Amino acid sequence: MRDIRHLLLLSLSIALLASSACRKPAPPPPTEVVLFSAADVPLDPSHTAWQGALEFTAALIPQDLVEPRQLTPSTTAVRVRALTNGVDAAFRLEWTDPTANDLPGAARFSDACAVQLPSKIEATVPAPQMGEAGGAVEIVYWNAAWQAVVAGRSDSIKELYPNAAIDHYPFEAPSLQQSPASQQAMTTRYAPARAVGNPVAGPRTTAVQDLIAEGPGTITSAPATASRGQGVRTAAGWAVVIVRPLPKGLAANAPAQVAFAVWEGAHEEVGARKMRTDWIPLALRGNP
Amino acid sequence: MARTYNWQIQREMSYWYPESRPQRQFAAVFDINKCIACQTCTLACKTTWTSGKGQEYMLWNNVESKPYGFYPLAWDLKLLKLLGPQEWHGEVYAGRTLFEAAPAGTRVLGWRPDDQDYAYPNVGEDDCAGVIEKGASFDIPHLAWFFYLARICNHCTYPACLASCPRGSIYKRKEDGIVLVDQSRCRGYRECVQACPYKKTFFNPLTGTSEKCIACFPKFEQGLQPQCFANCIGKIRLAGWISKPEQASPDNPIDYLVHIRKVALPLFPQFGLEPNVYYVPPIHAARPFLHQMFGPQVEQAIETYRRAPDDPDLAGLLGLFGCTERVVPRWLREKDWVVGAAEDGTELVRVPLKEPVYIRAAFDTQYQVARVNCP
Numbered sequence: 001m002r003d004i005r006h007l008l009l010l011s012l013s014i015a016l017l018a019s020s021a022c023r024k025p026a027p028p029p030p031t032e033v034v035l036f037s038a039a040d041v042p043l044d045p046s047h048t049a050w051q052g053a054l055e056f057t058a059a060l061i062p063q064d065l066v067e068p069r070q071l072t073p074s075t076t077a078v079r080v081r082a083l084t085n086g087v088d089a090a091f092r093l094e095w096t097d098p099t100a101n102d103l104p105g106a107a108r109f110s111d112a113c114a115v116q117l118p119s120k121i122e123a124t125v126p127a128p129q130m131g132e133a134g135g136a137v138e139i140v141y142w143n144a145a146w147q148a149v150v151a152g153r154s155d156s157i158k159e160l161y162p163n164a165a166i167d168h169y170p171f172e173a174p175s176l177q178q179s180p181a182s183q184q185a186m187t188t189r190y191a192p193a194r195a196v197g198n199p200v201a202g203p204r205t206t207a208v209q210d211l212i213a214e215g216p217g218t219i220t221s222a223p224a225t226a227s228r229g230q231g232v233r234t235a236a237g238w239a240v241v242i243v244r245p246l247p248k249g250l251a252a253n254a255p256a257q258v259a260f261a262v263w264e265g266a267h268e269e270v271g272a273r274k275m276r277t278d279w280i281p282l283a284l285r286g287n288p
Numbered sequence: 289m290a291r292t293y294n295w296q297i298q299r300e301m302s303y304w305y306p307e308s309r310p311q312r313q314f315a316a317v318f319d320i321n322k323c324i325a326c327q328t329c330t331l332a333c334k335t336t337w338t339s340g341k342g343q344e345y346m347l348w349n350n351v352e353s354k355p356y357g358f359y360p361l362a363w364d365l366k367l368l369k370l371l372g373p374q375e376w377h378g379e380v381y382a383g384r385t386l387f388e389a390a391p392a393g394t395r396v397l398g399w400r401p402d403d404q405d406y407a408y409p410n411v412g413e414d415d416c417a418g419v420i421e422k423g424a425s426f427d428i429p430h431l432a433w434f435f436y437l438a439r440i441c442n443h444c445t446y447p448a449c450l451a452s453c454p455r456g457s458i459y460k461r462k463e464d465g466i467v468l469v470d471q472s473r474c475r476g477y478r479e480c481v482q483a484c485p486y487k488k489t490f491f492n493p494l495t496g497t498s499e500k501c502i503a504c505f506p507k508f509e510q511g512l513q514p515q516c517f518a519n520c521i522g523k524i525r526l527a528g529w530i531s532k533p534e535q536a537s538p539d540n541p542i543d544y545l546v547h548i549r550k551v552a553l554p555l556f557p558q559f560g561l562e563p564n565v566y567y568v569p570p571i572h573a574a575r576p577f578l579h580q581m582f583g584p585q586v587e588q589a590i591e592t593y594r595r596a597p598d599d600p601d602l603a604g605l606l607g608l609f610g611c612t613e614r615v616v617p618r619w620l621r622e623k624d625w626v627v628g629a630a631e632d633g634t635e636l637v638r639v640p641l642k643e644p645v646y647i648r649a650a651f652d653t654q655y656q657v658a659r660v661n662c663p
């Protein structure tokens with residue numbers, strides 16, 4: 001009797017094993033952002049090449065470590081795909097955002113996102129929040145208002161406030177039109193941030209900026225912006241591709257980290273008021 | 289937060305950075321009683337500094353009618369309400385400053401104006417505080433009143449703009465205490481726009497950085513008063529240097545008016561910023577309103593000012609306002625003359641204590657025309 005029971009149990013477990021082997025199990029969610037190899041890295045977020053990369057969903061947490069802190073959460077997650085052609089690393093960020101905020105103004109904030117990597121790929125990883133002294137991070141920042149300018153919005157107050165009435169700009173005086181150089185000099189004088197070459201000040205040719213930081217409050221423009229970026233509105237929010245040089249030292253056997261941040265303009269997020277991820281493992285992989 | 293001393297509220301207070309006073313501090317006195325709201329100052333600044341694209345709405349200098357004029361809309365009312373009761377015990381402020389009342393996660397209690405709030409800089413202009421009833425008579429203070437409040441950045445000793453910037457993009461110059469936004473470092477976060485209680489930092493939407501009054505430092509560095517001072521029709525303004533109260537010098541015009549005669553008072557000292565533009569309060573407006581605006585010394589300041597006709601030193605110094613474009617760091621009265629001098633005593637300007645009055649015959653016999661005599 002005991003032997004029969006044993007036999008029954010054995011056959012039942014074999015049957016269960018067999019049935020589970022027939023059903024295809026759902027793949028476990030990825031635990032790392034993987035840079036898949038591709039012949040080319042497309043800047044267009046809707047390019048089909050992106051379907052060849054597995055999507056990683058990164059949970060976002062409020063930046064509540066340094067003032068000004070973000071005390072109420074907004075965007076909950078950002079979905080990331082990554083591709084590399086061996087020269088560049090491209091990240092496609094997609095997140096849900098029902099309101100498109102791409103107009104600047106005293107109280108209008110732009111939707112934005114950023115990709116952060118340590119400046120050096122090594123065993124010691126800098127602090128995930130903007131790095132730390134001696135542990136620099138490289139950040140590529142994309143901004144919806146910049147994207148709108150790159151897409152053709154002109155550098156005019158009428159684009160922001162259609163009913164604005166302007167009677168005169170001194171640098172547009174007819175007397176100056178004979179002398180483009182002095183006209184340009186005067187125009188620049190009335191745009192102080194441009195006059196001193198602040199890269200955020202425009203005139204704008206790219207929707208992204210390369211930055212370096214060594215801790216909160218230290219973010220500085222990189223000497224030049226080598227990265228490229230393009231963002232588009234989707235039915236539910238934004239899809240943004242950021243293409244930056246492949247970090248030196250990144251190899252299949254060298255563990256690396258990446259972090260992301262998203263700013264929701266409608267929630268008045270800017271600077272330190274943002275949703276961010278912790279470091280996420282970043283891996284180099286062949287085709288999926 | 290560090291512990292610092294603020295003489296305007298006569299107590300220690302919390303500030304984001306330790307006390308670090310400049311070698312010299314730019315300061316100014318505005319005599320509200322003389323302002324005619326011609327807005328020449330506003331235009332002097334506008335044409336000099338903010339005629340660019342993205343600066344259209346900015347008025348680094350503005351003149352608003354109180355109690356119903358504001359730029360931006362309700363700037364003072366909103367903050368007074370947010371701050372709650374502001375009690376003084378004598379001349380010591382017993383309430384909370386904006387730094388002490390900072391909500392969790394921020395460095396300063398503040399609010400950010402909406403774009404629309406800047407759209408009506410003349411709202412409330414010349415609106416009286418009340419209606420004039422039948423049988424009303426003129427008295428001081430007036431039953432119904434308004435006055436003109438000219439405002440620039442206060443180049444505060446404890447600037448809220450500077451404290452709030454997480455990037456340290458705002459700095460206070462060691463040599464003159466002028467507060468500037470580093471245009472190469474600013475990333476347009478607008479924390480300063482939210483934090484400055486006087487709403488004197490402005491976001492430029494086309495360059496994406498914040499901008500503010502620079503006290504016309506290229507002029508000031510050359511010993512010249514700023515544009516909005518030099519062009520003031522009402523001669524209400526005097527720019528110079530202010531010392532700490534215990535170092536006040538009677539031959540320094542600003543020290544004399546602020547520290548020695550106490551006739552010029554800071555705007556909303558209870559906010560805790562130690563602002564460096566000082567106002568001679570208007571003599572005709574309601575005292576509780578002025579008390580809230582200029583602090584507990586307002587009665588005494590008005591009394592001193594009203595006695596100026598019998599006070600040749602005070603009247604003389606007030607007569608020096610607007611008489612030269614040069615900054616006058618020293619002054620003295622020589623009988624019926626008031627002299628403005630450079631630091632080394634060199635005479636820069638000399639004005640009579642009383643302007644001579646000439647009365648001409650009503651009819652010009654030479655040209656056979658009637659004359660109009662102006663005072």
Ligand code: SF4
Pocket residue numbers: 440441442443444447448449450467483484485486487488489500561
């Ligand atoms: S008035 Fe405002 S902008 Fe000027 S120094 Fe003070 S806090 Fe800064």
Ligand code: SF4
Pocket residue numbers: 332333334336337348349440441500501502503504514515516517
């Ligand atoms: S001091 Fe100069 S910059 Fe400041 S408000 Fe006056 S004119 Fe403008």
